[in-house]
Amino acid sequence: MTFNQVVWKMAKVNNKKYIFYYLCNSFAVMFFFMFSTVYFNSRVDEGKQTESLQDALSIPGVALIIFTVFFISYAHNVFMKKRRSEFGLFMTLGMSRRDISKLLVLENGIIALASILSGILAGAVFSRLFFMLLMNLIELEGIPFHLSGKMFAYSIGAFAAVFLLAVGKSLFQMLRSSVILSMKSNRFAETIKMRSPLLGAFGLVVLIGSLLILYLTYEDSSGSYLPLWTMSMFLGLYISLNQSVSFLIYIGKRFPGFYYRRLLFLSNLDYKFKQLTSIVMLVSVMIMITIFYSTLLLTFYKASEKDAVNNNPYDVAFFQTETKNSISNNELDKILDLKEHETFPVFNYYEKLVYVDGYQTYNFMSLDDFNRLTSNNKELRENEYLFYLNSEPEYAPADIADRVEISVENDMKTFTKKGQVIERNINLLPNAYEFIVINPEVFKNLGESAEGYFLNLHLLNVEDWKSSGAAVEQLKEQLAAGNQETPKIEYPGNESVQEEELFRVASKVDDYESNKTINGMMFYVTTFLSIMFFVGTFVLLYLNLFSEVETEKAKYRKLNKIGMSAKEIKGNITRELGAIFFVPTLLGTTLAFLYLVILSTDVGGIMNNPDILMHFLLTSGTYLIIQIGSFFYARKNMLLNQLQN
Structure with a gap:
């Protein structure tokens, strides 16, 4: 041959x-x-x-x-x-x-x-x-x-x-x-080089300590220590997995009734976990990443509409001057099917800085318009101002000037801050973030004598914003065409903002479609990778079982000859497989939940964000159900291999 x-x-x-x-x-x-x-x-x-x-x-x-x-x-x-x-x-x-x-x-x-x-x-x-x-x-x-x-x-x-x-x-x-x-x-046979219950306990302390420190420091450090404590957590996880069963055996020996009835199972598990530490660690991390990212991005995708509504209190908003975004109210009504239309004049004041190249700018708003916009009933004297920040309170700056000084016809005029209001009432637009609210008479005089220009802020609501995409697109095209026919204007203090950006249209439907597209792509990518990770982890675990099937068969044949019944062999195989399949699943799921809790501290905690919790339960529950099915499939094949003659 x-x-x-x-x-x-x-x-x-x-x-x-x-x-x-x-x-x-x-x-x-x-x-x-x-x-x-x-x-x-x-x-x-x-x-x-x-x-x-x-x-x-x-x-x-x-x-x-x-x-x-x-x-x-x-x-x-x-x-x-x-x-x-x-x-x-x-x-x-x-x-x-x-x-x-x-x-x-x-x-x-x-x-x-x-x-x-x-x-x-x-x-x-x-x-x-x-x-x-x-x-x-x-x-x-x-x-x-x-x-x-x-x-x-x-x-x-x-x-x-x-x-x-x-x-x-x-x-x-x-x-x-x-x-x-x-x-x-x-x-x-692969020898077990170290059995150290104390080392296992140390790994557990490192694991829990890293997560606890990360939780306590994440919000204040803005997540800058996230990589460091994550690496420390992974180190503790590896040590814990390698020595966890040794630690369990050490504890179990204190209870002879428990330990001796499970001696074979614990010994086999100790050997397998030391032999498979890298695999169990890798599978645990993959499950953690899968559930964590799937939960997070599913939440982002589902929040597309909510974010669009929060960032755009009005369905449509834009700034207008005499030559830019010029359109009549009748034309607007024909295009958008208006339900509500409010106009607020804003005076953009600018002053050339003395010692540096640039301008100091302020957006002034009349108190009457502010009260109408925010449903307030504030009052101001001539030398007082109210600071209005068009933002969510949690993102507001900590320090706001107590006084504002501007030059009006070569004279300095000083306004003293009376208070501040921080709430979102205007869509996200340039020059629509910070406002100096002043007395109506002072506002009128300021517009006539100070350096600056007026912007009319149009805020519109339509009958159905979700179906307004085509109308908003038509409005944008009409405004853009009109702006191209008028000379380009330089706006001191806004040189860094392109004219197209300054006079863009901010709408709910555009933000919704944009968020839906970006978050949808993210969700698609993450779901795609999650399925690949799941298939990969199952094949990896099954590969290990396949590689050791002959060794395991020989072992159980010997145990059968010395009196171990087929029922006991079946129970032992089931327990070992259950540990190998579900320990990484439980670890990965728990770590994913803890990281969601940690990252949620930036948005008020996970209990104040039930959407995150519900999506976590949905994702982890789906993963667990599929994992149970794969466990029974592997168990069936393993039992057939072990019990056949």
């Missing part, structure tokens, strides 16, 4: 190893390609200019890359662990190390090529189906699905780089390994 025949026969006998290894690599290529179809999507690429979408892509994207690198490396190590003994056998039959190297490169090359072809094909099909399903679900339009050369190049390049490193490492180890060690490679 030739060597080629020997190799071919062994490949046919061990076809499950090759198939599973091929599927793992195909999954990795599919993950890379599906992420590329999102990351390099033309519409999403344009949205990366916004910091929120960039974070939504970059942070989970880095996590996906780390996970996939670990996934490919681990799948290759499992495959090679089974192959080393076969390579040792080939060498005893006369095959040289050079031949072994050729065989290793050839079979991995074929598997890599097949994985790339099938992975890209599956990625193209599933990404298209997922894209269509989710776009319809979130009612998001204007984001086309397309494929580009960049998607193919980055997917193949990323996979090839990681795969070649893994194969190169195995090739190097194979060339250095002796024949005897190669043949016995699958008989070596």
Whole structure:
């Protein structure tokens, strides 16, 4: 029998190893390609200019890359662990190390090529189906699905780089390994180098302490210490996972009735958690990222309408001068189907600064108009002013000047602050943030004698703002066309603001559509990555179970011979699988909730934001249900493997 025949026969006998290894690599290529179809999507690429979408892509994207690198490396190590003994056998039959190297490169090359072809094909099909399903679900339009050369190049390049490193490492180890060690490679058990209950307790203290300190300091530090304490939390999590069962055994020994009835289970679990610390840690972090980001971005998406309404008290708003945004009330009513129309004159005062290049500017408003706008009944003397900030109170500046001095016909006029009002009553527009409210007579005289210009603030409500998109677009086009026909005006003190921005139209419907698009894309990306993470974590856990199935089968056969019943074996397998599947799930879910609690301190706490809590329960509950289904699937396959003769 030739060597080629020997190799071919062994490949046919061990076809499950090759198939599973091929599927793992195909999954990795599919993950890379599906992420590329999102990351390099033309519409999403344009949205990366916004910091929120960039974070939504970059942070989970880095996590996906780390996970996939670990996934490919681990799948290759499992495959090679089974192959080393076969390579040792080939060498005893006369095959040289050079031949072994050729065989290793050839079979991995074929598997890599097949994985790339099938992975890209599956990625193209599933990404298209997922894209269509989710776009319809979130009612998001204007984001086309397309494929580009960049998607193919980055997917193949990323996979090839990681795969070649893994194969190169195995090739190097194979060339250095002796024949005897190669043949016995699958008989070596991984030794447990350290059992330290105190170290496990220390890890738990670091984990809890990091989260507690982050919670106490997050709001005051504006999140600047978030990376530091997150890394500390991950360190504590790793130590805790590595030594957690040792700590549990240490406590359990104090209760002999509890400990001795579960001796085998606890010992096996201790061994598995030390052996699988990196995997359990990685899966826990992936679950945490999945639930955390899905909850956060689902909340943002659902809040699109709420944010649009909060930022735009009126359905439509814009500034007007004699030459800019010139339109009559009758024309406005025809275009927008008006229900309410208010006009407020604003005097923009500017004064050339003496010692620096620039202008000091103030937006003055009459007290009568202020009372009409805010439903107040304030009173002011000639030398008093009221500071009005068009903002939410939590974002208001801490220090506001007690006096305002301006030059009127070469004389200095001083206003003393009587009070301040901070509330949102005007849409987000330039020159509509800070106002100096003064006596009506003083306002009239100021406009006639001081340096500045008047802006008429138009605030409009329509019958149905959600259906006003086409009308608002028509209004914007008409105003823009009229502005282009008039000479460009320089507005001292507003040089940094473009004329188009100063006279833009701010509307609820525009903000709503913009928020819905950005948040919808973020939600789409996060849901996309969440599903990929879930599939990846399940395959990773299943891969570990598959790699140890023969060892576990031999162990339980021996236990059966010394009196362990099939029912006891089944119960032990179920408990071990439950721990491996649900400990990372519970850890990841708990950490995601704690991080939501920490980040919610900036917006009044999670109890004051029930939407976040409800979306967390929805996301984590869905994940848990799917995880339970995958657990029963893995349990069924494991029991079939263990209990069959």
